[in-house]
Amino acid sequence: MKKLTVLLVAAGFAxxxxxxxxxxxxxxRANQASYYAGDDGxxxxxxxxxxxxxxxxxxxxTVLRMNTGAGTQKFxxxxxxxxxxxxxxxxxxxxxxxxxxxxxxxxxxxxxxxRSIAPxxxxxxxxxxxxxxxxxxxRNLREDIHELVETTADQxxxxxxxxxxxxxxxxxxxxxxxxxxxxxxxxxxxxxTGKLSRTVEATKVETIQGFPTVVESVAKxxxxxxxxxxxxxxxxxNIGLNERIFTERFLRRPPREAIR
Amino acid sequence: MRDRSMRGLRLARALALALVxxxxxxxxxxxxxxxxxxxFVEGRGGVRTRNDPGESERSLTELRAQLDSLxxxxxxxxxxxxxxxxxELAHDIGKVDLERGQGFFDLRxxxxxxxxxxxxxxxxxxxxxxxxxxxxxxxxDLFPKDWNSFLLGREEQYLKAPSDAxxxxxxxxxxxxxxxxxxxxxxxxxxxxxxxxxxxxxxxYVGDDSVMRAGRRDDWFKDDEIAARLYRRFxxxxxxxxxxxxxxxxxxxxxxxxxxxxxPELNVVGAxxxxxxxxxxxxxxxxxxxxxxxxxxRDPYIPNSELRxxxxxxRELAQELTAGVQYYVEWMMDYxxxxxxxxxxxxxxxxxxxxxxxxxxxxxxxxxxxLDLFTFFSPxxxxxxxxxxxxxxxxxxxxxxxxGNFFFGERDYTFFGRLxxxxxxxxxxxxxx
Numbered sequence: 001m002k003k004l005t006v007l008l009v010a011a012g013f014a015x016x017x018x019x020x021x022x023x024x025x026x027x028x029r030a031n032q033a034s035y036y037a038g039d040d041g042x043x044x045x046x047x048x049x050x051x052x053x054x055x056x057x058x059x060x061x062t063v064l065r066m067n068t069g070a071g072t073q074k075f076x077x078x079x080x081x082x083x084x085x086x087x088x089x090x091x092x093x094x095x096x097x098x099x100x101x102x103x104x105x106x107x108x109x110x111x112x113x114x115r116s117i118a119p120x121x122x123x124x125x126x127x128x129x130x131x132x133x134x135x136x137x138x139r140n141l142r143e144d145i146h147e148l149v150e151t152t153a154d155q156x157x158x159x160x161x162x163x164x165x166x167x168x169x170x171x172x173x174x175x176x177x178x179x180x181x182x183x184x185x186x187x188x189x190x191x192x193t194g195k196l197s198r199t200v201e202a203t204k205v206e207t208i209q210g211f212p213t214v215v216e217s218v219a220k221x222x223x224x225x226x227x228x229x230x231x232x233x234x235x236x237x238n239i240g241l242n243e244r245i246f247t248e249r250f251l252r253r254p255p256r257e258a259i260r
Numbered sequence: 261m262r263d264r265s266m267r268g269l270r271l272a273r274a275l276a277l278a279l280v281x282x283x284x285x286x287x288x289x290x291x292x293x294x295x296x297x298x299x300f301v302e303g304r305g306g307v308r309t310r311n312d313p314g315e316s317e318r319s320l321t322e323l324r325a326q327l328d329s330l331x332x333x334x335x336x337x338x339x340x341x342x343x344x345x346x347x348e349l350a351h352d353i354g355k356v357d358l359e360r361g362q363g364f365f366d367l368r369x370x371x372x373x374x375x376x377x378x379x380x381x382x383x384x385x386x387x388x389x390x391x392x393x394x395x396x397x398x399x400x401d402l403f404p405k406d407w408n409s410f411l412l413g414r415e416e417q418y419l420k421a422p423s424d425a426x427x428x429x430x431x432x433x434x435x436x437x438x439x440x441x442x443x444x445x446x447x448x449x450x451x452x453x454x455x456x457x458x459x460x461x462x463x464x465y466v467g468d469d470s471v472m473r474a475g476r477r478d479d480w481f482k483d484d485e486i487a488a489r490l491y492r493r494f495x496x497x498x499x500x501x502x503x504x505x506x507x508x509x510x511x512x513x514x515x516x517x518x519x520x521x522x523x524p525e526l527n528v529v530g531a532x533x534x535x536x537x538x539x540x541x542x543x544x545x546x547x548x549x550x551x552x553x554x555x556x557x558r559d560p561y562i563p564n565s566e567l568r569x570x571x572x573x574x575r576e577l578a579q580e581l582t583a584g585v586q587y588y589v590e591w592m593m594d595y596x597x598x599x600x601x602x603x604x605x606x607x608x609x610x611x612x613x614x615x616x617x618x619x620x621x622x623x624x625x626x627x628x629x630x631l632d633l634f635t636f637f638s639p640x641x642x643x644x645x646x647x648x649x650x651x652x653x654x655x656x657x658x659x660x661x662x663x664g665n666f667f668f669g670e671r672d673y674t675f676f677g678r679l680x681x682x683x684x685x686x687x688x689x690x691x692x693x
Contacts, residue, residue: 111417
């Protein structure tokens with residue numbers, strides 16, 4: 001296994017030296033840059049959902065994230081707003097192995113209840129926004145066939161076609177990845193009639209503790225006319241989270257790291 | 261009649277005023293030490309859809325303001341949550357009974373959590389306690405329930421009544437342990453006829469004009485309760501063992517000398533497992549109810565021991581549509597002794613009581629409209645309780661809820677059949693802040 005890693009890393013470097021990355025390397029690095037920066041991290045997220053008519057709803061939550069090995073991660077999402085979600089916690093143990101579903105729970109403080117959420121469609125809206133669950137926790141790379149359709153001076157353009165088209169609402173999507181940071185900057189989702197139906201864009205990127213980081217992103221549902229803007233504040237990496245935070249004990253009493 | 265409509269008008273006016281006042285508070289309130297104060301103001305009104313001569317024709321007419329504050333300090337957390345209630349149908353709104361949740365103030369939580377060592381937390385004070393794997397079915401969760409609130413159709417959080425307890429939690433590496441000590445028995449806010457009517461075991465109707473009064477168990481440190489849970493995860497499965505030493509939570513015994521119902525002693529030992537399977541979540545739970553005052557099952561005035569089993573499965577059927585089914589059974593021990601000693605004019609219950617539940621939850625309109633249906637159905641008792649609900653979140657602050665409670669039964673003495681007269685619908689408007 002170690003040898004294989006060394007080999008892969010060496011091959012990666014060779015690729016950089018030659019100025020060429022394979023499409024699998026590109027999507028793997030983009031995935032790492034988007035979802036796995038550092039060993040752990042935290043951020044305060046403000047989500048503003050604006051519907052076609054212009055009325056807005058907002059959500060505010062703190063996310064704690066920890067890489068727990070071989071692609072698995074744990075997320076602790078502590079809600080401050082809206083008021084009816086105050087103190088609720090969304091806890092996720094993300095799985096990447098074939099055939100394993102993420103474990104997800106909602107902590108309902110008024111009932112002192114940790115409610116399991118049945119494994120679900122990952123294309124479902126995240127807390128009523130235009131982001132879907134997979135935008136937040138990452139889509140498994142194995143779920144799509146990736147094609148490098150274009151390499152510009154500073155971006156890779158990758159077309160992704162689902163292995164199981166019946167399981168998702170899109171026919172394919174295209175992502176634009178910055179060569180310098182390996183962060184995806186734009187994604188366009190096309191529906192089964194070939195029409196552009198949804199876009200997700202990283203509108204602001206900053207380097208924090210050496211990690212290129214999206215600090216504002218926008219998702220648009222072109223069918224409903226609804227737009228969601230996410231802004232990220234108080235972003236920190238390598239804060240030394242303890243894995244036990246992601247257990248029932250710390251649902252009952254939110255950890256210091258989750259409270260502003 | 262005139263008096264009643266005047267009172268209704270006054271309430272409507274108070275409600276409108278309070279909601280307008282609430283609406284003008286655009287942001288969360290802040291406490292002097294910087295923590296936020298949250299909560300809601302809610303008006304809820306409901307009517308009975310079936311004539312019940314022993315109860316008011318209205319099921320709910322109330323205005324409620326909940327204040328909620330979680331305060332973090334270096335060494336502890338302080339939690340407060342309480343409801344100020346104006347309840348038109350209350351007998352004596354001025355008389356606050358924090359145990360039974362009556363009067364103008366209901367203290368839901370007032371507790372301190374502190375962390376004496378790295379591997380233990382202690383929570384002291386009034387708190388909501390919950391454990392077990394059932395959905396609205398409880399075997400090992402012997403913490404108090406407010407059945408009146410639930411059956412009248414208040415929000416589901418009100419099914420859990422508060423406990424005054426010490427919860428000590430220990431987290432050694434191999435298992436998690438919760439120990440609960442309740443120095444003075446916390447009974448269910450049980451059905452006594454005042455707001456929810458019922459037929460008792462002799463087929464007698466109990467309503468607001470003939471409220472059932474049970475003997476109280478309120479001796480400190482004598483009428484106490486102990487509950488424990490040991491839990492840990494094995495691969496994808498959450499497993500738990502439970503112990504309870506205390507009393508039946510509703511007054512299911514009858515004290516012949518005192519001539520009134522009371523809470524007999526009860527011990528429970530149980531276990532549960534829950535985890536992912538078959539594309540959903542599966543749970544199994546069991547508990548043995550040792551009715552300590554009638555182990556032989558020959559005392560007709562005290563319930564026999566029982567074995568209770570529960571299994572459930574929930575999964576997503578389609579995007580935003582989730583279904584959960586459960587099967588639950590109560591198996592009475594020493595059934596022959598029970599039938600042999602039953603007074604001649606009493607209706608005998610079955611040795612096995614089976615219950616099937618179904619929950620369907622559909623979210624629509626960007627998760628702002630939530631439709632929920634919960635159904636209890638007992639094929640052995642041939643009775644049912646159907647509880648549909650719809651919640652619409654008008655904005656981040658405003659929401660409204662419509663709820664119905666419908667009981668069916670062929671016979672007067674079965675679990676849901678005896679509640680047959682309590683069908684109701686109610687509607688609420690809430691401002692969250």
